[in-house]
Amino acid sequence: MKLEMRQKLAREPFAEKIRKVGQLIRLAKTFPRRAAKSPPAAK
Amino acid sequence: MPTNEPSANLPLADVLRAANGLVAAKLIEDWALGGALAAIYYVEPFTTYDADIFFIPADKGLTAGIPAIYAHLQAQGWQVEREHLLVRGFPVQFLAASGLTGEAVREAERIEFEGVPAKVFRAEHIVAIAASVGRQKDKARIEQLLQQADLDKTRLEKILQRHKLKLPTL
Numbered sequence: 001m002k003l004e005m006r007q008k009l010a011r012e013p014f015a016e017k018i019r020k021v022g023q024l025i026r027l028a029k030t031f032p033r034r035a036a037k038s039p040p041a042a043k
Numbered sequence: 044m045p046t047n048e049p050s051a052n053l054p055l056a057d058v059l060r061a062a063n064g065l066v067a068a069k070l071i072e073d074w075a076l077g078g079a080l081a082a083i084y085y086v087e088p089f090t091t092y093d094a095d096i097f098f099i100p101a102d103k104g105l106t107a108g109i110p111a112i113y114a115h116l117q118a119q120g121w122q123v124e125r126e127h128l129l130v131r132g133f134p135v136q137f138l139a140a141s142g143l144t145g146e147a148v149r150e151a152e153r154i155e156f157e158g159v160p161a162k163v164f165r166a167e168h169i170v171a172i173a174a175s176v177g178r179q180k181d182k183a184r185i186e187q188l189l190q191q192a193d194l195d196k197t198r199l200e201k202i203l204q205r206h207k208l209k210l211p212t213l
Contacts, residue, residue: 003190009087010191015157020088021080022053028090 047120049132055080056157057130058094061116063160065098070111074098075151075162077144077172078136082184084154085166085192093127093134097144097164107139143172143206166192167199174208186213 009017050057065071075081078095102108116128127134140148147168154161164172170188173181188194203209 006087007191010085012088014084014154017083017088018053018055018080018156021083021091022051024088024090025053025092026051 047122047129047131054131054133055094056159058096058133058135059156059159059161061119061121061130061135062096062098064119065112065115068115069101070108070115071098072101073148073162075140075148075164077138077147077164077169079184081164082166082169082188084152084163085169086187087191093136095136095138097138097140097148099145099148100139109137109139112137143168143175143202146202146205147172165198166194167202170194170199170210171202171206171208174203174210175206177211182211182213185210189213 012020059076062071062074066074074096076084076094077097078093079089079091080094083089083091098112100107102111113123113128116130117123121135122129124134127136129135138144147164148162150168151162151164154163166188170185173184173188
């Protein structure tokens with residue numbers, strides 16, 4: 001994300017940012033990160 | 044007394060209200076929001092899984108009054124999960140402040156969140172605390188605050204000097 005956009009997000013009201021943190025937590029629980037696949041073994 | 048049903052939203056107002064309740068019950072002298080949620084007061088929102096409440100203990104003994112704090116909050120329906128207390132499913136850590144974090148509590152910014160009076164660490168103290176801890180995620184936090192927060196450079200310099208800290212190379 002561009003720095004300008006991130007700075008714009010940083011200036012949002014705290015309550016709005018906390019609402020977005022809640023959304024991020026829900027998303028992270030819905031779509032947990034998968035462990036990186038190990039490369040196929042060399043034959 | 045808040046219900047302890049898991050919340051769809053982050054129950055920060057409940058956390059702050061409970062911290063004020065601990066002051067009213069004379070279990071702590073003062074407190075402020077620190078950690079990632081304090082950083083988010085100044086920077087873009089990011090994922091975090093707990094709230095850190097730093098407090099000045101009323102009990103100056105070794106336990107810093109932690110058992111009484113836990114008992115008080117459990118009586119209000121909070122649950123205990125390892126080092127966290129859970130309110131509406133959201134983990135909260137209560138940390139006794141001293142030295143740099145004690146100063147951060149005393150000099151914290153007064154705010155109001157959803158009608159609840161609260162205090163949040165100043166950005167300059169968050170940077171100094173991150174510099175004192177020095178993990179990779181602390182370096183990332185410093186970089187984020189330097190880019191996005193309106194830091195008072197003079198205040199930051201004084202804090203760093205007072206606590207003999209240096210900003211890491213980013």
